[in-house]
Amino acid sequence: MPDGATSPSLLFSQYRLRGVTFPNRIVIAPMQMYMSGPDGIATDWHFQHLGKYAVGGAGTVMTEALMVDPIGRNTYGDLGIWSDAHVAPLARIARFVQSCGSLAAAQLHHCGPKASRQRPWEGLGPLGEAEAARGEPPWQPVSSTATPTVDGWHRPHRLTPAEIADLVRAYGAGAGRAAEAGFDVLDIHAAHGYLLHSFLSPVNNDRDDRYGGDFAGRTRIVLEIAEELRLHWPEDKPLFFRLSCVDWRADLDTRNDGWKIEDSIALARELSARGVDVIDCSSGGIRAPNSGMDYIYKRQPVKKGHQVPYADAIRREAGVPTMAVGAIVDGPQAERILQEGKADLICIGRQALYDPHWPLHAARELGIDPKWEKWPPSYGWWLELRDRVGLAD
Numbered sequence: 001m002p003d004g005a006t007s008p009s010l011l012f013s014q015y016r017l018r019g020v021t022f023p024n025r026i027v028i029a030p031m032q033m034y035m036s037g038p039d040g041i042a043t044d045w046h047f048q049h050l051g052k053y054a055v056g057g058a059g060t061v062m063t064e065a066l067m068v069d070p071i072g073r074n075t076y077g078d079l080g081i082w083s084d085a086h087v088a089p090l091a092r093i094a095r096f097v098q099s100c101g102s103l104a105a106a107q108l109h110h111c112g113p114k115a116s117r118q119r120p121w122e123g124l125g126p127l128g129e130a131e132a133a134r135g136e137p138p139w140q141p142v143s144s145t146a147t148p149t150v151d152g153w154h155r156p157h158r159l160t161p162a163e164i165a166d167l168v169r170a171y172g173a174g175a176g177r178a179a180e181a182g183f184d185v186l187d188i189h190a191a192h193g194y195l196l197h198s199f200l201s202p203v204n205n206d207r208d209d210r211y212g213g214d215f216a217g218r219t220r221i222v223l224e225i226a227e228e229l230r231l232h233w234p235e236d237k238p239l240f241f242r243l244s245c246v247d248w249r250a251d252l253d254t255r256n257d258g259w260k261i262e263d264s265i266a267l268a269r270e271l272s273a274r275g276v277d278v279i280d281c282s283s284g285g286i287r288a289p290n291s292g293m294d295y296i297y298k299r300q301p302v303k304k305g306h307q308v309p310y311a312d313a314i315r316r317e318a319g320v321p322t323m324a325v326g327a328i329v330d331g332p333q334a335e336r337i338l339q340e341g342k343a344d345l346i347c348i349g350r351q352a353l354y355d356p357h358w359p360l361h362a363a364r365e366l367g368i369d370p371k372w373e374k375w376p377p378s379y380g381w382w383l384e385l386r387d388r389v390g391l392a393d
């Protein structure tokens, strides 16, 4: 396992936050699999899916989004952390990841206005009669607003202040269960047009109570959640927040030009003051059908590392550590981002789906493991032999 302790590479150097040492700077991105049942319990699918990234040398392996309330599920296949029954299967995953020398991270989430929809391979649209006929009826999502996220989608219920207080408590309970399951790191998904982003962005938030209006009103729920999390998540363990650092919705930005990088910088400072350690820097997704990626792809050519400037700006301007994510594809690119001081951690999503051994391959690209020593010994001895004697025809 790359521990990078003596390596000149930053990607393979350790990183310390609170009482936790990250073995290297690579974090496997949260990636929903939609492979659970309606109970949201992690199965052997999730065990092997996450376990293989630890075998592949990632310093940190993050679970997909774990829903703090069943109403917040994207689909009937989402994972949950809304009940004590979720803890044991997640703990099994965390234990295995840690046994490989990696850190186990959990992401807490609520899909808000984008809940109650089809799995991606079924179309990602709102659940309807066809799904109801096969036992997956739609439910009414909740949001900051009663406006559907996209025309023709379910009309959400606008959360009342009392319901917001329940939701804040649900995040705290989720954090407590993640701690009980033994996770080392916690990440809160406040991006991509889901519930928390629906409060942050003036594109979506049309409230006139204390949870809407100006920056202080729109960020109130997120700051209350951060405070609640720190009551349930151990003091010596790091807490991350994933933000959509900009909205990318100029066409919808009728108020305040949408959520801007200046807002993210200001929020990062407020979150940091409440015990948040890292801003996980994504973008887009507000009032868009998908996570935002499809939308961004249509609006701008996605270059490698297209979201790195947000991680850079927040790190520089707010003085808060950041994680860069999005189209980071190879070791030299990841190493450069760190060397240039643009982020502290590197998050790898789709490239890891394609290549679960991405960290070990990146190490070789950077010349750190020419002898296969960083690989699990049961693979490394064979790969060494393969190099010496070659493969049979």
Ligand SMILES: Cc1cc2nc3c(=O)[nH]c(=O)nc-3n(C[C@H](O)[C@H](O)[C@H](O)COP(=O)(O)O)c2cc1C
Binding pocket: 029, 030, 031, 032, 033, 064, 065, 107, 189, 242, 282, 291, 325, 326, 327, 328, 347, 348, 349, 350, 351
């Ligand atoms: C299959 C898939 C599922 C995803 N699920 C989540 C998720 O559960 N939570 C989240 O914050 N982002 C999710 N994302 C976004 C990724 O975490 C990541 O931000 C995005 O894929 C960009 O990084 P990449 O270019 O390295 O893939 C998902 C992406 C993919 C491809």
